[in-house]
Amino acid sequence: MRPYTEITAEIDNAPAGPQIAALFDFDGTIIAGYSVFSFLREQVRRGDLAPSEIVATVDAVARFGLGKKDFATLMTLSAQSMKGLKEDDYLDVAQKIFERDLAKKIFPETRALIEAHMRKGHTVAIISSATPYQVTPCANYLGIDKVSCSTIEVKNGIFTGELGGPLCFGVGKVEAALTIAKEHNVDLADSYFYSDSTDDIELLEYVGKPRPLNPSTKLREIAGARGWPVRTFHSRSNRSSAIGLTRNIASKVSLVGSVLAGLPIWALTGSKQEARNFSMSLFADISSAVTGLKLDIVGEQNLWAARPAVFIFNHQSDIDVMICAKLLRRNFAGVGKAEIKQMPLIGMAMEYSGIVLINRSDRRSAIKAMEPLIDRIRNERISVAMAPEGTRTHSKHPKPFKKGAFHVAMQAGVPIIPIVIHNAMDVSPKGDSVYYPGTVEVEVLAPIDTSRWTTANLDKQIAKIEALYRTALDRSTAVE
Structure with missing residues (x-):
């Protein structure tokens, strides 16, 4: 839903x-x-x-x-x-x-x-x-x-x-609406206009379906007298932002706390991976609870259809890390930017949890840093989560994919499993330091076999996967 x-x-x-x-x-x-x-x-x-x-x-x-x-x-x-x-x-x-x-x-x-x-x-x-x-x-x-x-x-x-x-x-907006109506054969008597201000009263009165959004006090009074339906959204209010900053801090504290909680398991069992699994599952549950993050997942069965695998995801928000932890739960590692090392405690916690931090500006260094991941996939049956864009984007469609994740899958001999994140920017917009509560739509697509991939046909294979993302992301606005 x-x-x-x-x-x-x-x-x-x-x-x-x-x-x-x-x-x-x-x-x-x-x-x-x-x-x-x-x-x-x-x-x-x-x-x-x-x-x-x-x-x-x-x-x-x-x-x-x-x-x-x-x-x-x-x-x-x-x-x-x-x-x-x-x-x-x-x-x-x-x-x-x-x-x-x-x-x-x-x-x-x-x-x-x-x-x-x-x-x-x-x-x-x-x-x-x-x-x-x-x-x-x-x-x-x-x-x-x-x-x-x-x-x-x-x-x-x-x-x-x-x-x-x-x-x-004012009236100029009515003229603009009439121009749009003439150019596109629109019936304004059956059309909607959304506005927050009485400055737009002329167009609100002109259309058949005026819809005040976040209205001023004066517009709210007019809407009440005329029976216009009113909606007010608080998701980007100053109060929501203040609470959202607290959620962000709490989620990062929960990562450090979850890592510390896993250390006794490592000490008692001798298994660092079991300790990591415990820590990441705990982090996924606590952080999503304190931030109010919920997931609406389509294709959840594909998360376990072929492990180990290289899970790729489109990168809209820093909350994607939390989303991947909640989806994958155990036996996985990830890749992040080297700058995370500079964050007190957080950098250490990320590295402990299996995140490989790479210098994105140095291609040769980045490739070398990912070589141990290939060995872990082969020998420890660990999956890997990567964002092939390399950075977050404001666009609905991903930026062109870099090849690193696909080379890792080819060399390790495991499938690619695409994770399509639709609206992470609703709960954590790029450039913002706050987390808003909300539901993120996620699609997990079927595993993609890489056994016949070669360096020669890699660009073609990546283009196919990029097309899958475009198709999936376009569904949110596809005409019914």
Whole structure:
């Protein structure tokens, strides 16, 4: 069962087809808070703003929030602050800001709504008063290709300091929705609009299915008077973040504690592997309990169908380590980055538990470090868990796979078993230090025989497995 089914029930039971649109505001609706602050901080850090511009912009943002300044004035100041900058440079900055700051602020519940609409084949779009630089990286991440925003003028690749046209604000959002409706044969009377603010009241009143999300006090009152259904998500609130940091710390403490609890078993039995098995099973249970992690597993039988094996997983989050421990339980080792050694106690605990820490920047050293894993697979019947991407990614689809995990499987003569992790970023977004409680969907695919693999056909075999991941990960938004 997918997470958030209670939230998506209305959509799951709705008619299908592109004639129905699902329109989403951005700030406060898709992400918690306001993206403008992340961009303002970056401009200050880069020295793009003079002190007087910083004061004027902060004042404008504050006054707009209090209803004392109009949106056009705020956007004009924003455009002026970008005068003379290269758009290409700003596009790169925008992507970095998304990956560093905004990706972790996406409400998983809103993402679930977006994916539910996509499964129904609805026309999904973001209509935002923000700029494309704030919205487009997130839209790309969510798989939304229709975005209407306020624009800033660019000539010869340079920002002129002027607005690029009418603002996508108030009535401007209605105009944007009408354009989408005309281009895609959408019936707005049967369509949805999700927003948190009374600034969007015109479009909320225009569509047939207004859906206030995380509404302001004023919008909540209007929604109550008009009978509009309201939802408020707390998963990315400041309080949730504070508790989430505590969960993160508790999970790491549980690793150290679990390793210490296994030492007497090693002393009494003489078996380091039995002690590791006890420690990793204990860590899996304690850490998932304190973080609120639950798994919805499809293909669980494949975890035990062919051991030893090389288990590979797409790497979305640092909580993937916990997920693998909960899935594999015993007789497995793993591979991690050498930087973990610098973490007091945690590095030692990871190495004790069977994690091989490698220098990813030194290919020759990394290959040599993994040679003992091959011997352990052959001689001790130990499985190995590896992330072939080599690092975490913000994309729904994995980065190109590196060959290390596949060489290990070939040389050890064991199968590859793909683990597809769908939404680990919901409980531990990349770039965030907090753990949120939630359910992660996991698919364990059938073992893949490597006995006929050769160096010559390895690229072809890896491409096939990458395609399996793309297919599995696309199911969450596949049209029903």
